[in-house]
Amino acid sequence: MLFLQYPKCTTCQRVRQWLDDAGLKYTDRHIKENPPTLEELREWHARSGLPLRRFFNTSGLLYKSMGLKDKLPAMSEEEQLRLLATDGMLVKRPILINGDTVLVGFKSDTWEILKTNA
Numbered sequence: 001m002l003f004l005q006y007p008k009c010t011t012c013q014r015v016r017q018w019l020d021d022a023g024l025k026y027t028d029r030h031i032k033e034n035p036p037t038l039e040e041l042r043e044w045h046a047r048s049g050l051p052l053r054r055f056f057n058t059s060g061l062l063y064k065s066m067g068l069k070d071k072l073p074a075m076s077e078e079e080q081l082r083l084l085a086t087d088g089m090l091v092k093r094p095i096l097i098n099g100d101t102v103l104v105g106f107k108s109d110t111w112e113i114l115k116t117n118a
Contacts (some may be wrong), residue, residue: 001026001114004036004095012094015106022115026096035088036095041081044095048102052080055104057092 003019003026005012019026036044045052053072057063068090072080084090096103096114103111 001098004029004031031088038085044102062089
């Protein structure tokens with residue numbers, strides 16, 4: 001499993017503890033220092049089945065300062081993916097990739113599937 005997170009994010013800290021408590025093994029990746037590539041984002045988006053807007057960190061300062069709430073609807077999917085790849089702080093966190101499972105953001109009921117597949 002690949003766990004993308006930002007260490008200062010309290011949700012990411014909580015999820016890391018949740019993963020550890022569940023005894024799940026994962027590779028930890030700092031989303032700002034080692035952001036997802038364009039290719040990774042394309043692949044994860046396709047595998048997730050989620051709308052691309054769910055990959056944006058809409059509560060982040062960068063998202064707000066760039067006025068993306070108003071700009072994204074006019075952008076193509078390719079433009080949005082390219083934008084996400086420019087800065088890890090634009091990407092919603094945490095993200096967990098486990099085979100074909102891609103989880104974006106934390107909802108404990110959704111993440112419980114990891115325990116049953118461990």
